[in-house]
Amino acid sequence: MRKSTIYDKAMAFKKKYPGTVAWRIKQHCKIAEMHLNPGEKVRYAFVCQKNDTSLEIFRSFVVVVTDRRIMIAQKRLVFGYLFLTITPDMYNDLTVAMGIIWGQVCIDTVKEVVVLSNISKRALPEIETEITEFMMSAKKKRTQE
Numbered sequence: 001m002r003k004s005t006i007y008d009k010a011m012a013f014k015k016k017y018p019g020t021v022a023w024r025i026k027q028h029c030k031i032a033e034m035h036l037n038p039g040e041k042v043r044y045a046f047v048c049q050k051n052d053t054s055l056e057i058f059r060s061f062v063v064v065v066t067d068r069r070i071m072i073a074q075k076r077l078v079f080g081y082l083f084l085t086i087t088p089d090m091y092n093d094l095t096v097a098m099g100i101i102w103g104q105v106c107i108d109t110v111k112e113v114v115v116l117s118n119i120s121k122r123a124l125p126e127i128e129t130e131i132t133e134f135m136m137s138a139k140k141k142r143t144q145e
Helices: 005-016 025-034 121-144
Strands: 042-050 060-066 070-075 081-086 091-098 102-109 113-120
Touching (some): 005 025, 005 042, 025 081, 042 121, 102 121
Antiparallel strands (some): 060 070, 091 102
16 A cells, blocks of 8 residues: 555645645545556645636545646545546646636646636645646657657
8 A cells, every 4th residue: 555645745735725725635635546557656736626616615626746647536425536637648728817815727638628726826836837847848758759
């Protein structure tokens, strides 16, 4: 069994940015841990809500940036879970929006736009940097192959 590096990173994020709205972080992190591939390294993890509006606060997720992809995981309340992955070849663009209380990060992919909301405004530059740096380096590697 692996040490829960995802949970540690998610809780460090939540402690650093307590204004971010997230619940049941440990359960969400277990789902992300379950989907980590052998040899995949966790670069960054944060918590958020996955929805278009900041008024809906019961859709908490953990977002994990690894050395291969972005994983978005949620343990559902009663049974089951939801897991999304964004690989560098599916990634198009990133948009950051700041509101009065919280901010949003919108990840545009080939198939959909993933809206991550209710994030502390102070955390937005850090999240943008982590995702953008990973995607730029991953896409550069793909073009060199």
